Amino acid sequence: MKIKRINVFLVFGMCFTINLAAQTDTTKNRIFEHKGMYNVNFMWTDLRNWTQGGESNINASLMLREQLKIQSHKATGRHLLQLNYGLNNQLGRTTKTIDNLQYVGNFSRGGINDKKLVRLSGQVELNTQAMPGYAVEDTAKLTMISNIGSPIYAQFSLGAISNRYKSWSLYFAPLGTKTTFVLDSNIRELGAFGVDSTSSTLLQGGANATLTFNKIYWRTFKILLRTDFFYNYFDENPALDIRGELISYYKLDKWFTVNLNYQFIQDYDAFEGWQLKSVAGFGVTVTLD
Structure with a gap:
């Protein structure tokens, strides 16, 4: 009697992360503190004769995060550069x-x-972003809805x-500007x-705030949180724009971690509602001390 193979379901996932511990270089007049996180996720799902629905697919993601803090006796500079x-x-x-490319610089006395x-x-x-973007239904990729430099939020x-x-x-700033550039x-x-079709920019004035949190618990659980707020003083229908990201991972042993990346955006100029994205995974972590 011939036996028919009914279900074969294969899921392969890999996450590789390198976390650079804080490296501090102290000179006579300045202190330099550097932190870095480099993460690659890969997941392959293969479905054969699978009766429960779904399609075979491959997912891959990359995150590069660099932080640099420079202090003198009179001033402090903080720099963040991140690619997702x-x-x-x-x-x-x-x-x-x-697709997101971000730079933040804060300079204080x-x-x-x-x-x-x-x-x-x-x-x-x-x-901004690094590559062209298309609507989900535009399978032929005929009309770009975003591109590098379109938009740029400054x-x-x-x-x-x-x-x-x-x-x-x-950080709280009662005096601030938010400019949206669409160069394409x-x-x-x-x-x-x-942005109006006759102009390449949208200028807004308002208040800005940034909340950041970065801490390691029990030497195994790390949380990085950053949330930016902007309130437009001159909008006819005032609304609070919010953009934030939560990065966390729990180190199970020398190699394996459980990690979570959660991003949330509320920008009424782009979309009337919350834009949410979460990625959770089990992977491999290599730490360089």
Whole structure:
């Protein structure tokens, strides 16, 4: 009697992360502190004679994160550079799952061993993407809805920050601007991102705040949280724009970790509602001390 193979289900996943521990270089007048995180995730799902639904697919994502803190006796500079990029291939079609390139620079008075709670500070933040983007239903990829430089979100602000605490900081700026650039003329014609088709920019003025948290618990569980807020003073229908990311991982042993990356955006110029993305996985971590 011939036996028919009914179900074969194969899922293969891999996560490779290198975490660079803080490297501090102390000179006579300056302190340099560097942190880095480099993460690659890969998942392959193969379905054969699978009666429960679904399609075979391949997912891959990349995260590069660099942090640099520079302190003198009178000032502190914090720099963050991060790239997130992900792809999904299903039924012979490849689509982006994430694409974000971000730089944040914060510059404040008060440096090495500063004990004051609040210091005058200025901040610049840039957000864009690395590759063209298309709507889900545009399978032929005929019309781009986003591209590198379309959009670019640029925020400049002046406010106050505390250098006292190592794990967290809160920056608040009552004076700030948020400028949206759409450099691609074809994307401008779509009226996307709140930019009028006759202009390449949208300028807004308002208040800006940034909350950051970075801490390791029990030497095995690490949390990185960053949330940015912007309130437009001149909008006819005032709304709070929010952009944030939570990165966490729990180290099971020398090699294996459980990790979570959660991103959330609320920008009414782009979409009236929350934009949410979460990636959870079990993978491999290599730590360089």
